[in-house]
Amino acid sequence: MDALLLHRIHFGFTITFHYIFPQLTMGLALLIVVLKTIAWRRNDEMYNQAARFWAKIFGINFVMGVVTGIPMEFQFGTNWSHFSRVTGGVIGQPLAMEGVFSFFLESAFLGLFLFGEKRLSASAHWASAVMVWLGSWISGFFIIVTDAWMQHPVAYRMGQNGTFEITSFWKLLTNPWALLQYPHNMCATVITGAFVMSAVGAFYLLERRNEEFGRIFLKVGVIAGVISCIVIIFPTGDLHGKYVAKTQPASMAAMEGLFHTEKGAGIVLMGQPNEEKQTLDNPLVVNNVLSFLIYGTTSAEVTGLDKFPKDQWPAPLPLLYYGYHIMAGLGTYFVVVMGLAAFLLWRGKLYTTRWILWPLMLSFPLPYIATTAGWMTAEIGRQPWVVYQLMRTSEGYSHHVSASNALFTLLGFAGLYTVLGILFVVLIYREIAHGPAHMKKFEEGLHTVSGA
Amino acid sequence: MMGTIWFWIVGAMLTAYVVLDGFDIGVGALHLLLARTEDEKRLVLRSIGPVWDGNEVWLIAGGGTLYFAFPLVYAASFSGFYLPLMIVLWLLILRGLSIELRGHIGMGVWRAFFDGLFALSSVLLAVFYGAALANVIRGVPLEADSYFFLPLWTNWRVGPSPGILDWYTVTGGVLALIALAVHGAAYLAVKTIGDLQQRARRTISVLWIPLIAITALSLIATMAIRPQTLDNYKAFPIAFLIPAGVIASLIALLLFSRRGNDRRAFTASCVYLALMMIGAAAGLYPALLPSIIDPKDDLTIARSITGHHAQAVGLAWWTFGIALAIMYFVIIYRMFRGKVDLESEGY
Structure with missing residues (x-):
């Protein structure tokens, strides 16, 4: 098997599985701060109880995020050693900063x-929730800075032995790509958190259990959800899309399935890109909208893939196209x-x-799919x-690690993560079935409850 | 000059990792032997519960700092040690899960399973860490492009085509296991009372002779397979205080433990581990990853240090960030100081 492909799948699979957990913990961290703030300001024990319930869900997700996150830090070196060697002078910076500034805090x-x-005052316990939230969002920022440099390199020069060196720390951290992608991504985490919280709330109301908590979850989840x-x-996705069109026109053309440069390009709602014939099969297109979305006028010319040599087309092209359309379609449904x-x-x-509680209960997997599809859009x-x-990606992987060894460890991760996924579902199911009402009160402690 | 600072910064972070995560790995390696009842098992877990995750961050932050400061060393060593690192990752995953998931379901089978997994993953991690450090000291077959790839084992001999495991690195692995077990026992003696504390103290007494023997053996073996290790010591004889300190801290560990002064015994154990790490770094300097074939291929500070701007800016944020991290650790360890009990919140 092809070593390059295996190393790509290795990183892609482990990061996709890993990101199931942080996207919830980052969004939920903010919602827990909201619950704790209401509890503290209004002195409302119900909200404290609700925060305790979500802290348990958070804790399980956090553990899964930690144990699947450690391999990410290692895999830059193990599977992408040449990429690390050439770019470490730049992106080593944000990755090291993530460890020092965020993980210790979190x-x-x-x-x-x-x-x-039990040991802390109400305000100190509230402050610890805020610190966890800050830690997780700082972590997200440094990862976005790292990715943004790969997408849109800034503040670098060639150093010794063909490696890149950073020239301005400040410009690296304020890479326009990062400043656009970060709010877009953090909104996505809040959406995941909001849909999960609303789904549990809707479940409790439909099931007629823990209804007082179900109402709290729905209220907080729906308000956070509609805003995010x-x-x-608008504005984060809109601005980010325009920036992609400006800086990565080939990606934008592939995302939209635009094989030929067009004035007044339409937006494709549906259709399957046909790479051989360079057309869209079964297209459903709204005329002029793409030109308007990117340039603000319906007659603007949008560059198609025909303007780029084939060896610079993003691959696999259909996956990029579908990833983008799944993200955008689900985003519309969420609104x-x-x-x-x-x-x-x-x-x-x-x-x-009930007709709205049902879709709220059932929709919780969709933000995970939309987020994954969005990241596939960015990375493909x-x-x-x-x-x-x-x-080029083909230069970056560890040439000294054979395809066979990469496959061996990929299978290892696949097996281990299958077990992890099953354990995760079982434990989350138990917490939701157990419910917030039966959690032990303040004095009796929190973490022992389901082990009791 | 700044390269030297970064060499010792990376060394200090990995030393902090060994000293801090070392005790919770040691606790894991011992807990099946020391904790007999369900209450004792929970006490053992509670003693490390609020801190193990933070301790492990030193590995991530240390690895990140290595990547940042010496990209060439990070790229070469992580891909060259591909298989053992992947195994370490799997062990870290299983170990983290076993600590955190054990208490979630009150079934005997569930708990016994995670207890076993906790012990097994801790033992193997200690052995792999020791072997990893020994691999770095022994050197690796670096090729002209500064990469290499090591199989898990070849003929178990130290030679031009070694494996990850040979007699020397296995010795390092056993040393690490015994040292971390003693370290974990010393920590448990501080955190517990009664039978559990007595058993922890007895463990130190029993393992002390093997520990001092294998420490001495590994020092002699290091000088035998890599005589250059002594070059820096000969150039700066003051460095011989490091091995002297190793011996002194081991003696102090036993004496304090016998007198029931557990905090000081644990401190002595921390000093022992730190000095072993510093001694190894002093022997390597200025190489970060030596070649087993030709010293001119060594990955040295000069060859692998990152650009000037990165080094200078890095020093500023690193100092600030680590000051914050130390502050968090002081808060956490103060918050959860004293003996553990089953009354308060926890596992």
């Missing part, structure tokens, strides 16, 4: 947040569902309207480069 204060409620669902499209739910919440009917869109227009 691990220390999570310990305090989970085990310290709008902000992720509709959360918008309707928010309207019903405002009218005071949400908790009794960068191909065939590992560092855009500076280093």
Whole structure:
């Protein structure tokens, strides 16, 4: 088997599985801060209890995120050694900073947040929740800075032996790509958190259990959800899309399935790109909209793939196209569902309207799919480069690690992560079935409850 | 000059990792032997519960700092040690899970399974870490492009085509296992009372002779397979204080433990591990990864250090970031100081 492909799958598979967990913990960390803030300001024990329940869900996700995250830090070196050697002078910086500034903060204060409620005052416990939230969002920022440099290299020069050196620390951290992608990505984490919280709330109401908690979860989840669902499209997604069109026109053409340069290009709602014939099969297109979205006028010319040599087309092209369309399509659905739910919440009917509770309960997997599809859009869109227009992906992998060894460890991870996934589902199911109402009170401690 | 600072920064972070995560790995390696009842098992887990994750961050942050400061060494060593590193990753995953998931379901089979997994993964991690350090000291067959790839084992001999495991690195692995077991026992003696504490102290007494023997053996073996290790010591004889300190800390460890002064015994164990790491780094300097074939291929500080701007900016944020990290550790360890009990929140 092809070593390059195996190393790509190795990283792609492990990062995709890993990111299931941080996308929830980052979003949920913010929602837990919201619950803790309401509990503290209003002195409302219900909200504290709700925060304790979500802290348990958070804790399980956090453990899974930690144990699947360690391999990510290692895999730059193990599977992508030449990439690491050439770019370490630049992206070593944000990756090291993530460890020093974020992981210490997160691990220390999570310990305090989970085990310290009894020993801390209400305000100190609230502060530890805020620190966990900050730690997780700082971590996200450094990873985005790393990825942004691969997408849109800035502040570098050639150093010794063909390696890159950083020239400006500040410009690296304020890479325009990072500043656009970060809010877009963090909105996505809040959407995941909001849909998960709303789904549990809707489940409790439909099941007529823990209804007082179900209402809290729905209220917080739907309000956070509707805000983040709008902000992720406008302005963050809109601005980010325009920037991709400007800096990576070939990726944009591939995302839209635009084989030929067009004035007044239309947006493709559906259709399957046909690479051989360079057309779209079964197209459903709205004329002029793509030109308008990118350039603000319906007659603007949008560059198609025909303007680029074939060896610079992102590959696999159909996966990029589908990834983008799945993300955008689900994003539209999220606005509709959360918008309707928010309207019903405002009218005071949400908790009794079963036709909206059902989709809220069932939709929780969709943000995970949308987020994964969005990241596939970003990372396949960068191909065939590992560092855009500076280093090809085919140069970056560990040439001394044979395809057979890469396959061996890929199978190892596949097996281990299957077990992890099963354990995760079982434990989360138990927590939700157990419910927030039966959690032990403040004095009796938090972490022992389901082990009791 | 700044390269030397970064060499010792990376060394210090890995030393902090060994001293800190070392005790919870040691606790894991011993817990099946020391904790007999369910209550004792939970006490053992609680003693490391709030801190093990933070301890492990030193590995991630140390690895990240190596990547940042010496990209060439990071790239060469992580791909060259591909198989053992992947095994270490799997062990870290299993170990983290066994600590955190054990308490979630109150079934005997569930708990016994994770207890066993915790012990097994801790033992193997200690052995692999020791072997890894021994591989670095022994050197690897670096090729002209500064890469290499090591199989897990070849003929078990130290030679031009070694494996990850040979007699020398296995000795290093056993040394690490015994040293971390003693370290874990010393920590448990500080955190517990009664039978558990007595058993922890007894473990130190029993393992002390093997520990001092294998420490001496490994020092002699190192000088035999890599005489250059002594070059820096001969140039700076003051460095011989390091092995002297190793012996002194081992003696102090036993004496304090026998007198029941567990905190000081644990401190002595920390000093012992730190000095072993510093001694190894002093022997390697200025190489980070020596070649077993030709010393001119050694990956030295000068060959692998990152660009000037990165080094200078890095020093500023690193100093600030580590000061914060140390502050968090002081808060956490103070918060959870004293003996563990089953009353408060925890596993």
